[in-house]
Amino acid sequence: MTLLCNDLYRKKKNKGIPEHVILASGVHNRYWVLDVQDVTSTQSCTEKHLTITCSKTTESRETCILKDGWESTPVAVGDVVHLEGKCVSGLWTIDRDSGFLVLLPDLLISGTSIANSIRCMRRGVLGEMFKAFDGGSKQMLNGTIVHDIFQKAAMSSDFSPERIQTFAAEALRSPNYLGQMYSLKLTQADMRQEVEEYLPSLSEWANHYVHMSPQAGQKQLTLKLPSDGALSTQDATCSVTVTDYVDIEENMWCPRFGLKVKIDVTAGVRIHRRGRKPTERIVPLELKTGKESNSIEHRSQVILYTLMSSARRCDPEAGFLVYLKTGSLHPVVGNHMDRRELVKIRNSLAHHIGNSLVKVEGRSQMAPLPAIVSDKQACKYCPQKRNCAVYSRYCFSLFIAVNPQAFVQSESEHLSPVHLQYFSHWLLLCTLEALTMENKAGRRIIWLQTAQQREKSGGCVGNMQLAREVSVLSDGVYKHSFVRKEGDQTLTGLIVGDRIVVSDQDSVLIGLATGYVTEITISGVTCSLDKNLSKFSSNTVFRLDQDEGAGCLSTHLGNLSMLMENTPTSERLRQLIVEFRPPQFIDSLSSVLPRDAKDTVANILKDVFRRLNKPQKQAMKKVLLSKDYTLIVGIPGTGKTTTICTLVRILHACGFSVLLTSYTHSAVDNILLKLKRFKISFLRLGRAQKVHHDILPFTEESRRAEGIQTLEELEQLYSKEVRHMKFFIFYPCKCFVYVFYIYNNFKSLMFLFNKKYQQIPHSLTFFSHRRPLTT
Numbered sequence: 001m002t003l004l005c006n007d008l009y010r011k012k013k014n015k016g017i018p019e020h021v022i023l024a025s026g027v028h029n030r031y032w033v034l035d036v037q038d039v040t041s042t043q044s045c046t047e048k049h050l051t052i053t054c055s056k057t058t059e060s061r062e063t064c065i066l067k068d069g070w071e072s073t074p075v076a077v078g079d080v081v082h083l084e085g086k087c088v089s090g091l092w093t094i095d096r097d098s099g100f101l102v103l104l105p106d107l108l109i110s111g112t113s114i115a116n117s118i119r120c121m122r123r124g125v126l127g128e129m130f131k132a133f134d135g136g137s138k139q140m141l142n143g144t145i146v147h148d149i150f151q152k153a154a155m156s157s158d159f160s161p162e163r164i165q166t167f168a169a170e171a172l173r174s175p176n177y178l179g180q181m182y183s184l185k186l187t188q189a190d191m192r193q194e195v196e197e198y199l200p201s202l203s204e205w206a207n208h209y210v211h212m213s214p215q216a217g218q219k220q221l222t223l224k225l226p227s228d229g230a231l232s233t234q235d236a237t238c239s240v241t242v243t244d245y246v247d248i249e250e251n252m253w254c255p256r257f258g259l260k261v262k263i264d265v266t267a268g269v270r271i272h273r274r275g276r277k278p279t280e281r282i283v284p285l286e287l288k289t290g291k292e293s294n295s296i297e298h299r300s301q302v303i304l305y306t307l308m309s310s311a312r313r314c315d316p317e318a319g320f321l322v323y324l325k326t327g328s329l330h331p332v333v334g335n336h337m338d339r340r341e342l343v344k345i346r347n348s349l350a351h352h353i354g355n356s357l358v359k360v361e362g363r364s365q366m367a368p369l370p371a372i373v374s375d376k377q378a379c380k381y382c383p384q385k386r387n388c389a390v391y392s393r394y395c396f397s398l399f400i401a402v403n404p405q406a407f408v409q410s411e412s413e414h415l416s417p418v419h420l421q422y423f424s425h426w427l428l429l430c431t432l433e434a435l436t437m438e439n440k441a442g443r444r445i446i447w448l449q450t451a452q453q454r455e456k457s458g459g460c461v462g463n464m465q466l467a468r469e470v471s472v473l474s475d476g477v478y479k480h481s482f483v484r485k486e487g488d489q490t491l492t493g494l495i496v497g498d499r500i501v502v503s504d505q506d507s508v509l510i511g512l513a514t515g516y517v518t519e520i521t522i523s524g525v526t527c528s529l530d531k532n533l534s535k536f537s538s539n540t541v542f543r544l545d546q547d548e549g550a551g552c553l554s555t556h557l558g559n560l561s562m563l564m565e566n567t568p569t570s571e572r573l574r575q576l577i578v579e580f581r582p583p584q585f586i587d588s589l590s591s592v593l594p595r596d597a598k599d600t601v602a603n604i605l606k607d608v609f610r611r612l613n614k615p616q617k618q619a620m621k622k623v624l625l626s627k628d629y630t631l632i633v634g635i636p637g638t639g640k641t642t643t644i645c646t647l648v649r650i651l652h653a654c655g656f657s658v659l660l661t662s663y664t665h666s667a668v669d670n671i672l673l674k675l676k677r678f679k680i681s682f683l684r685l686g687r688a689q690k691v692h693h694d695i696l697p698f699t700e701e702s703r704r705a706e707g708i709q710t711l712e713e714l715e716q717l718y719s720k721e722v723r724h725m726k727f728f729i730f731y732p733c734k735c736f737v738y739v740f741y742i743y744n745n746f747k748s749l750m751f752l753f754n755k756k757y758q759q760i761p762h763s764l765t766f767f768s769h770r771r772p773l774t775t
């Protein structure tokens with residue numbers, strides 16, 4: 001089956017170089033593969049010979065020979081590849097000792113996905129597809145908090161027990177973590193107990209490895225860098241001290257190797273060997289809160305970080321695993337052999353992700369995934385188990401008549417063919433949409449087009465320098481003001497509200513920070529970013545690129561996956577959404593409206609009813625009677641906003657809370673601005689940068705800034721607004737249809753949607769699986 005699919009895919013690719021493909025020479029070279037030949041060399045070895053071009057006219061052609069294992073790379077005609085190594089007279093040789101071929105290099109894959117693919121390639125592919133939030137856990141939150149404490153101690157160069165205790169106390173009352181505790185139903189005491197277990201080890205780690213400590217340099221490690229050449233085991237013994245913290249959560253997009261990552265800590269280290277001059281390196285530190293396993297997955301992550309770091313600065317040749325529970329440090333060498341094997345795994349993963357669609361009898365279908373592994377233990381704890389099983393059931397029904405594995409059966413036996421059909425249908429549509437978006441405006445233009453080139457088509461401003469001091473807006477959000485260094489002063493490439501990514505002008509430091517444009521003046525751009533860029537010298541020149549559509553489909557796919565869960569909640573949703581069970585309604589309004597709210601409701605109705613037409617009144621009544629959902633259809637200008645406002649006022653008068661959501665922030669704010677006039681209290685969720693300025697005092701951020709430090713205070717804030725959360729309103733503007741939906745704790749969920757009908761199920765599950773205030 002796989003052969004058939006690849007054959008079909010190759011046929012399609014043979015048509016020529018599509019318009020959207022960008023080819024280039026130089027550091028970020030991009031070659032189009034014109035031909036692939038399997039060749040047996042004079043030494044009877046198998047090789048793969050590629051005919052490639054970096055010119056759209058295909059006139060200038062080069063050859064690339066893949067050997068010594070590289071010939072197994074699943075490269076095909078019509079693929080784009082990046083080559084590293086030496087090219088002599090148009091001939092590239094990628095072999096055991098030198099060079100890399102990076103397949104589909106503009107597909108940036110995370111180091112974690114590659115590490116996960118070592119034991120199961122299928123898991124890696126599924127992990128790249130279904131990335132949505134899985135609800136988190138106590139362990140995960142603990143890991144995040146302990147990372148945070150370590151990173152703060154590193155940045156302040158103070159790992160003293162008192163300081164560590166202070167950072168821990170601050171973290172445990174920080175709004176972000178309080179929100180997560182609330183979501184996970186944990187108490188601050190619970191979390192304190194978890195976190196405190198780690199604190200002594202952090203100070204101990206610093207005592208052993210931070211150069212200012214009197215005990216630093218006493219621990220012996222074994223580390224042999226590739227540049228050390230031949231070293232005896234005894235000579236490979238060394239001590240390591242950390243001398244500097246260069247960055248925290250360094251964001252790296254590395255299109256030379258098709259990788260991306262956030263490095264926990266980038267540190268300057270000094271390696272001391274007996275009888276030798278100490279060596280200095282800037283290396284990645286990967287923090288781990290789990291078991292001190294020094295596993296192949298952990299080590300692989302670090303090796304990949306060393307590879308990416310080599311594209312940004314001097315090759316570190318090694319990185320370190322820091323196990324925070326024990327305070328130990330494990331060196332990991334990034335030698336060519338390990339990097340080579342990991343790039344090969346990355347290429348296989350890229351091949352599967354890049355070829356996720358096949359044409360069968362002229363129709364697009366999802367391609368089969370890599371095979372299910374036989375390692376039962378790996379499957380038992382695999383976070384992609386459900387997706388793996390559902391995908392397998394779908395593919396078995398399409399392609400192969402083989403008995404599925406036991407877990408496939410148990411994970412999916414609750415699903416009928418209709419559910420599987422639904423899953424595959426929306427998976428296919430989302431994949432097609434992602435492909436279209438990528439071809440239209442993928443991120444690759446950030447590194448494949450110069451700032452000047454991209455400015456011509458909009459979506460970018462280059463030649464920018466930091467104008468003044470960076471200020472802190474909130475935890476992890478920094479205000480930056482940039483001005484144009486030289487050239488055309490008009491800044492037309494961006495608008496306020498754009499999501500942007502900041503890189504250096506020469507595309508060496510790609511993806512330094514992401515954020516939003518908050519203000520544009522004649523001479524400059526102000527934005528809020530997730531990283532503080534003040535550490536760069538005042539001469540550094542940046543480019544600001546619009547970053548469209550980052551990760552938007554992964555949420556849909558995550559929700560689609562949750563819709564297939566074997567839980568009563570998902571079952572009910574499947575009945576309504578997949579099986580189209582008709583919605584239920586109660587008979588009489590008297591059982592909905594609380595007795596003591598009747599007068600208020602009557603006043604509202606008196607006030608608005610003469611201004612509402614008959615369909616609007618019917619719609620409102622139907623919503624109030626709804627047990628499942630209500631769908632309301634109305635072309636633009638038929639009074640949808642008025643209907644919603646009135647409904648919210650009535651529901652509020654009845655003592656219910658309403659969760660109002662939409663595709664856009666402005667649609668939500670339009671309604672809120674009206675409700676504000678009626679003195680309806682509300683809590684505005686979402687990023688403050690996107691909120692209408694008149695609504696800013698009502699944001700969760702503003703309310704929390706009033707001094708919330710405990711979970712009880714946070715709960716009080718939430719319960720004041722949402723204790724009686726009953727209604728859920730989904731409101732895209734310019735819509736044709738409204739839906740009101742009753743669900744579990746909600747009296748009713750209300751959706752409004754337009755022709756993009758497909759968005760309903762995903763939104764439904766998205767909200768149904770979370771506590772409302774943490775979405």
Ligand code: SF4
Nearest residue numbers: 120123373379382388
């Ligand atoms: S369940 Fe098993 S086969 Fe499936 S993705 Fe996970 S590890 Fe791989």
